[in-house]
Amino acid sequence: MSSLEEAIACPVCHKTLINAPQDCNQCHSYFRNEVAKMPSSSLDLTPARVKGEIEDAADAKPLRTELFRLPIISFLYERILPPIWAMGLRNLGGIEIEFQQCVEFFGENLGIVADISCGTGIMARRLALLRQCEQILALDYSEAMLGQLQQQMQLDGILLSQITIIRGDIAALPFAANALDAVYSGAAMHCWPDAEQGIRNIYQALRSGGKLFATTFLQPLPSIVFRFFTLDELQQIAIAAGFQPDSVQVETHGVYAIIRCVK
Ligand SMILES: C[S@@+](CC[C@H](N)C(=O)[O-])C[C@H]1O[C@@H](n2cnc3c(N)ncnc32)[C@H](O)[C@@H]1O
Numbered sequence: 001m002s003s004l005e006e007a008i009a010c011p012v013c014h015k016t017l018i019n020a021p022q023d024c025n026q027c028h029s030y031f032r033n034e035v036a037k038m039p040s041s042s043l044d045l046t047p048a049r050v051k052g053e054i055e056d057a058a059d060a061k062p063l064r065t066e067l068f069r070l071p072i073i074s075f076l077y078e079r080i081l082p083p084i085w086a087m088g089l090r091n092l093g094g095i096e097i098e099f100q101q102c103v104e105f106f107g108e109n110l111g112i113v114a115d116i117s118c119g120t121g122i123m124a125r126r127l128a129l130l131r132q133c134e135q136i137l138a139l140d141y142s143e144a145m146l147g148q149l150q151q152q153m154q155l156d157g158i159l160l161s162q163i164t165i166i167r168g169d170i171a172a173l174p175f176a177a178n179a180l181d182a183v184y185s186g187a188a189m190h191c192w193p194d195a196e197q198g199i200r201n202i203y204q205a206l207r208s209g210g211k212l213f214a215t216t217f218l219q220p221l222p223s224i225v226f227r228f229f230t231l232d233e234l235q236q237i238a239i240a241a242g243f244q245p246d247s248v249q250v251e252t253h254g255v256y257a258i259i260r261c262v263k
Contacts, residue, residue: 004164005017008137008176009174009175009176012051017031031045042167045168046168064192065192068119071144074144077120078120102213106211110181112134112181114138116202117141117188117192118146121153124136128153139173142167171197171198177204178204179207182212183205184213186215187217189216189234190216190217191226195227195237199212203242210262216257231250235248242263243261249261
C-alpha cells in the first residue's frame with residue numbers, strides 16, 4: 001500500500017514527487033504545482049498539459065473518446081442511462097449490482113483504488129460513500145464528465161478530500177508502477193483509442209496482488225464508433241498486458257462483459 005504522493009506520477013517522466021524531490025525538467029515543475037492543489041482542486045495530468053502544449057484539432061482523439069467531452073453527453077449521461085442499464089443492458093440489475101460485485105471482488109480494507117475512465121463517477125462516488133478505501137482516485141479524459149462528477153459529489157455530500165479527481169489519459173496514466181491496490185474501469189475499454197495499451201498501463205500501475213474489475217460490451221454489437229470485443233479478444237488483451245491466464249476471468253451477460261483480473 002502506498003501513499004498518494006507515491007502513487008501519483010508525472011505521465012511524461014513517470015516520476016513521483018517522492019522520487020524526484022527536485023524539479024527534473026519542465027514537465028515536473030508543472031506536475032509539482034498541480035499535485036500541490038490536492039485536495040482542494042482537481043488535477044489536469046494529461047501529457048499535453050504537463051508538457052505545456054495547447055491542445056488543438058490535430059490532437060483530437062477518435063470519436064469514441066471525444067464524444068464524452070461534449071457537455072450535452074456528460075449532462076445526459078447519468079440522467080438517462082441508469083434505468084436503461086437496469087433493464088439488463090449493463091449487468092442484470094444495473095449499476096447497484098455492479099457495485100456489489102466490484103466491492104465483493106476487491107475485498108475489505110482497500111488502500112488506493114482508482115476508478116479509471118470514471119465518467120461522472122458512478123463507481124467512485126459509491127466507493128466514497130462506502131468508506132472502505134483509504135484513497136479514491138477518479139480519472140477521466142473528459143473535462144465535462146469530471147465537471148458532472150464534481151457537481152454530483154456536492155449533491156451526495158462527498159468532499160474533494162474523499163475523491164482525488166484527475167483529468168488524465170489512459171494512454172499515459174499518471175500513476176507510478178505497482179502503486180494501486182485496485183482499479184475499476186466500467187464501460188470504458190470500448191471507448192479507448194487503444195484498449196491493449198490501456199489494460200497494459202493499468203497492469204503496470206497495479207501492485208502485485210492488485211485487482212482489476214473492468215466492464216465493456218461485446219460483438220455482435222457493431223464496431224462503428226466504439227470498438228466491441230469478442231470474449232477471446234478480452235482474455236488475450238488481459239493476458240498480453242501481463243496478467244497470468246489463470247487469474248483472468250471473463251463473465252458475460254448478453255453483450256455485456258465483466259473482466260476480473262488479479263496481478
Ligand atoms: C461510457 S463512459 C463510462 C463512464 C463510467 N465509468 C461508467 O461506468 O459509467 C466511458 C468513459 O471513458 C472515458 N474515456 C474515453 N477515452 C479515454 C481516454 N483516452 N482516457 C481516459 N478516459 C477515457 C470517457 O471520457 C468516458 O467518461
